[in-house]
Amino acid sequence: MNRMTSRTFALVTTVGAVLALAACDQPAPPVAGAPPTMRLLSESQYRNVIADVFGANITVGGSFDPLVRTNGLLTVGATNARITPAGLEQFDRMARSIADQVVSPKNRSVLIPCTPTVATAPDDACAAAFFKQVGRILYRRPLTNDEIQSPVAVAAAAGKDLGSFYEGISSGLAGMLVSPSFLFSIDTTEPDPAQPGKTRLDGYAKAARLSFFLWNTTPDDALLTAAEKGALHEKKGLSEQVERMLSSQKIEGGMRAFFNDMLAFDEFSKIEKDSIIYPSFSAAVAEDAKEQTLRTIVDLLLTQQGDYRDLFTTRKTFMSGPLGRIYRVAVDRPDGGWMPYEFPESDERAGLITQISFAALYSHPGRSSPTIRGRAIRESLLCQKIPDPPGDVDFSLFNDPNSPNRTARERLSVHATQPACAGCHKLTDPIGLAMERIDGAGQSRTTESGAPIDPSGDLDGVKFVDAVGLGKAMRENPAVPSCIVNRMYSYATGRTPDRSEKVLLDHFEKQFASAKFRLPKLLHDIAASDALFAVTTPESKSAATNTEKDDKS
């Protein structure tokens, strides 16, 4: 144990606790599942896979086509994503660049398991050994003979033309990296021996689901070996792998990816602040704001094994130099790095929604926005859909520079009286206004245009006096744990749960509550459930489609 990091020790302890709780569990109710899918790798998954296979020193350049956020998650949108011609060009460029780096004189001796007979000519045996080895991880399953011979043939032809074994390997590898078998996580199925006439995900597809869910990357050798042996079809084998994965350091990367998606932190790549109004807000602040929230989450939920709901009330976080300038907090390592920090009890900062990330991301470039913030809380954290504003909405009263209404509350009170706007603003504004003492860059303030800011309000009937009070109200709101259960299940399966799965979600929620809302328990329950892998057979596809239509109606 003395060689274990504190994080690893905490995770191992967590898994132990999870196992103890799992022993008392009620079995999850069965679900029909959904048709098999092809899910496009996200940018972070692509980068993680390349790093896992070839090492972190391989540079992945280029840009990725954006995914469409569906049911609050890009991961769900990835299930329906297609590769555009321009996107394919990008993948091709990235593939060639990666392949060139892999065969470079600096890397070839480490990454290619054999040495060609002569470096100036093709060597099919060596090429086959290389493609077989990397293909298993890239495609997340063993390659067929044809799948091995195809890049070998490309490598032979290119190697002959170019007079270089390694140039040939580069061409063959580049081809593999634009293959759908690499770019998509494909649900491959096989007949289900337990249910004649039905199909199930094969072991490799299960391994991929597990790995992308928990680690946000490709399965490792142990998981693929378990898949190969059929262990993932058995409760014991599956549970062993889930426990191993939950104990791994990689779980942190997986959970960072989930919360990055749930909180829509991909939007940080587009965040802009008016440097005249907010001179202290910089690219470094934006980057650190996102990192602060993710560190807070990882620390509370994984390292400390805390209650998920405490994310909305915790005063414990981490501080960096750039953030210290915004929070106006002394930082003992302003030259870089992070330090643990706890806001004092009397401070108006507590919980994720008072952090710079949330306040700045859900604001305009030059001012805050109670409506955008309120909507973000409703949609991202409570899983409640707020309709888009009508196209012809009249903002003139809100934006009137000569208005006597100095605070956002006063301006919104006028704007929100318009019948077309009132319905949604009643949902968003009372909670968004609670954060008005944090400006559009995440800085504290007590007045706006010289008028005092009133941050009081109510959340679904629970009154509060400020943002800290809103966090407390959120902590006790049943929609909060319900939402993360929904989102986590959607994230794991890559689809929006349908009505028939409500019983299952209720079950996960109940188990989550019984475990004092510890995240590892929820992860274990979903990862070790049959529901994660449930797929419908082709015959029942029409029925599933009907269900989906019903759900949308």
Added chain:
Amino acid sequence: MIMPIASTSKHHLAGFLGLAASCAFFVAPALAAGPKTLGFVITTWNTGLYESKFIDECPEGFNVGYDEIWWRGLSKADRARLTDNGLKSRLDRYFNAIRRGPNGEDVCMNPTVVKDPPLLTVEGKVSYGANLDGNADGSASPKTCAHENFTGLDGTPGVDNQMYRLLGCIYGFRSYGQFEVNANENRKSNGNGMTLIEITGVDDAKNDKEVEVAFYRAIDQYTLDGGGNFTPFASYRIDAPGGVPRYGSKVKGRIEDGVLLTEAGDVNLPFYGNYTYMNQEIKDMRLRLELSDDGAKARGMASGYYGVDQLMFYIGGLGPISSTAISNCPSIYVAAHELADGYPDPKTGKCTALSSAYNFSAVAAFIVHPKPNEQTAAADKR
């Protein structure tokens, strides 16, 4: 708007102190009910030279530089010989000119080896600064030599600033001159010689009869925004090897109607500029600090006695930079000793320091002290 230091009639320290006090609360919540601490980092530091619109204070114009003095003293034959018939670059000329002592000595390092024309000094009547010696007639006292006083910008009589009289007609020391601009840009870009000001024991933000003001050197570089402006409320660690601050002079002060004023005290301030590290020992220094409306910025003036030797150490080391600053070390050396008005040498009776003033700007900052265990470790070593 930030008013000139010596002419302001309204101050805004109170609002700032209230704001910064709440910042200090973040740092040390355990001290919430007790005195507060305020911090600043000095961003620009300029010799306090009052510059009138038409440079009336220098009726004969600015001084000429050392290389021009050298050039004027050369025969036509020497000019041709020393410049390869005029083909040498100006930079070569600068290096030749600086070594114009009779035996090739560097005249900035050895200012007494040549006799140059006397320095043109300030003849104006108005100056930045304070009445350091307590009298308005400039007469000698046990701690001072006789000198001519200035009137402050706000009409204050008896202002002592012989440094202004000495340097005010040298282009390089003016606010737009090479010495001052270069030094400020040096510090801004490399973070050397940054001064931190910490005010502790602030009970009442508007009027406090007793606070303490400490000066430290920072080891972290300035935090700048995207426009290259100094960012307020950044954190700066004190230069404290082994947990012991390298600097740390302290003076008592008070806050009157929101303006910080300190008692006179000897302080040692860090300095870096024009590629020179040095200590700035300022005797009888007193500080006045005025804050901007938004509380994030501040402007101050430090006034006190600055040693002639210390000044010549700085100026003497500047070497060829003096060419673009249009300055001449030997002339300054002679004038500095003539104009010195403070701290007479007990043996010779000649004064060794110049009354001076420095205008500076600052932004609010968090000053990070060494952790207690670092201090303990350092104490143990001692």
